[in-house]
Amino acid sequence: MREIAFIKQNKEKWLEFELAIFGKAKKNPDELANLYIQMMNDLSYAQTYYPKSKTVVYLNHLASQIYQKIYKTKRTDRNRFIEFFSVEVPLLVYEYKRYLVYAFSLFFVTVAIGALSARYDVDFVRLIMGDQYVNATLDNIKKGNPTAVYGTGSNWGSFIGITVNNLFVGAKCYFYGIFAGVGTFLIFLQNCIMLGSFQYFFYDHGVFWKSVRGIWIHGSMEIFGIVIETTAGFILGASILFPKTFSRMNSFKIGFKNSLKIYLSTFPFTIGAGFLEGYITRYSNDMPNWLSIFIILTTLALISFYYLVYPFIVHKKVHSLTAKNL
Numbered sequence: 001m002r003e004i005a006f007i008k009q010n011k012e013k014w015l016e017f018e019l020a021i022f023g024k025a026k027k028n029p030d031e032l033a034n035l036y037i038q039m040m041n042d043l044s045y046a047q048t049y050y051p052k053s054k055t056v057v058y059l060n061h062l063a064s065q066i067y068q069k070i071y072k073t074k075r076t077d078r079n080r081f082i083e084f085f086s087v088e089v090p091l092l093v094y095e096y097k098r099y100l101v102y103a104f105s106l107f108f109v110t111v112a113i114g115a116l117s118a119r120y121d122v123d124f125v126r127l128i129m130g131d132q133y134v135n136a137t138l139d140n141i142k143k144g145n146p147t148a149v150y151g152t153g154s155n156w157g158s159f160i161g162i163t164v165n166n167l168f169v170g171a172k173c174y175f176y177g178i179f180a181g182v183g184t185f186l187i188f189l190q191n192c193i194m195l196g197s198f199q200y201f202f203y204d205h206g207v208f209w210k211s212v213r214g215i216w217i218h219g220s221m222e223i224f225g226i227v228i229e230t231t232a233g234f235i236l237g238a239s240i241l242f243p244k245t246f247s248r249m250n251s252f253k254i255g256f257k258n259s260l261k262i263y264l265s266t267f268p269f270t271i272g273a274g275f276l277e278g279y280i281t282r283y284s285n286d287m288p289n290w291l292s293i294f295i296i297l298t299t300l301a302l303i304s305f306y307y308l309v310y311p312f313i314v315h316k317k318v319h320s321l322t323a324k325n326l
Contacts, residue, residue, distance in 0.1 A: 003050045010042055017062050018246075039063045058244055064095045087314060089265040092258050094311035096235050103188070103231040110189050114196025118204070125201045128194050137201070144285075146207040147214030151282035159278030166222055166270050173229040174236070174263040181237020188230045195223065213292040214284035220300035222273035225266040228307055235259035269303050 017039060043059040050056060093100065117124045126134050133149075140148040152158075169191065176183025202211035239255020240248065276299070284292055 003053060003055060006046070006050070007055060013038065014042075014059075014062065054244070061095070061244070064091065084261070085265060089261055090306075090311040090314040091318065092262055093307055094315040096231070096258070096262070097311065099234045099238070100228075100231045100307070102234060103227050106185075106188065106230075107192055107227050110192035111196035111199075114193035114198075115200040116196075117193065118197035118200040125197050128197050129201075134201075138205075141202075141205050141207055146202060146205075146210050147281065147284060150214060150277060150284075155279050155282075157278075158282075159274050162277045163271055163274030166225075166274055167267070170226060170229040170263070170266060170270055173226055174233045174259070177233030177236035177259070178240075179237070180241050181234050184230055184233030184237060188226070188233075191226060210285070212296075213287070213289070214281055216296045217281045217284055217292060217299075218273045218277035220273075220296055221269045221303050222277070224300070224303045224307070225269045225273065228266050229263055232259040232263040235262070272299070 039059065039062055043056070043063050046053065046056045046059055114128075136149060137146065140146050145151075150158075169187075172187050173184055173191075176187055199208070199211065199215075202208050236255050236259045239251045239259070243251035246254065276295070280295065
């Protein structure tokens with residue numbers, strides 16, 4: 001069957017799906033489940049015969065939305081908070097995984113730009129970080145503790161101040177996506193260039209490993225969290241720029257709802273990073289190497305698993321359960 005005939009044959013059914021998604025047509029759980037099965041059949045057919053078509057993208061999005069409707073109307077004894085983090089967010093991350101690829105690609109490229117800029121321009125780090133911070137860090141390097149800046153102030157005061165600041169940065173990375181994603185891009189660009197130049201600064205002064213031991217104890221979750229918040233910002237911006245077959249307003253509603261959930265999922269990691277920076281990083285200079293490495297790898301593995309591996313596990317599980325019910 002030609003694609004145009006396939007679309008013509010099923011467009012009324014797909015419109016019914018859209019009405020159910022936006023609550024304009026009330027459906028009970030059984031009806032929604034039936035719609036989901038039909039949608040999966042159509043999606044499977046389109047993937048087989050029109051693999052590079054926009055129809056596949058459209059149907060995949062509708063299918064994921066139908067599943068969420070089924071999930072939300074299904075009775076469950078599990079805690080709503082647990083369900084949010086264990087099922088809902090992972091499925092959304094899987095659905096928007098290409099935006100995660102975009103964010104990580106931009107991260108590595110812009111961090112490299114920051115490092116190269118610091119290498120070829122001796123004044124670049126001062127331009128980015130400020131003379132006061134650079135001078136203080138140089139003084140700390142001479143004293144043998146390049147990350148001593150993290151030891152200033154009280155534990156709880158640092159924890160609160162750092163966490164509030166990180167939440168603010170994350171909020172900008174996400175909510176600036178409302179400006180068609182451009183605001184998110186600029187905020188992320190600034191932070192990544194700063195990170196790259198900052199790390200090269202320590203490398204240039206021969207204390208790179210000491211800086212890694214200190215900065216990345218909390219930085220693994222903090223920086224990774226910013227990448228996820230940027231991903232959410234890109235999703236928000238894309239919902240405005242690329243509405244696909246939806247009206248721009250409906251596309252924005254879907255994009256905002258889904259991206260907000262992904263953004264909110266970073267809060268525990270951001271708070272955890274603030275705790276580590278306020279209570280643990282300050283002791284990194286006196287900490288044995290194995291302990292620093294253990295903390296860094298453990299925190300990195302935790303957040304990496306949740307956003308890069310777990311979504312595929314949940315998606316596979318849902319797909320298997322659906323297949324059994326067909």
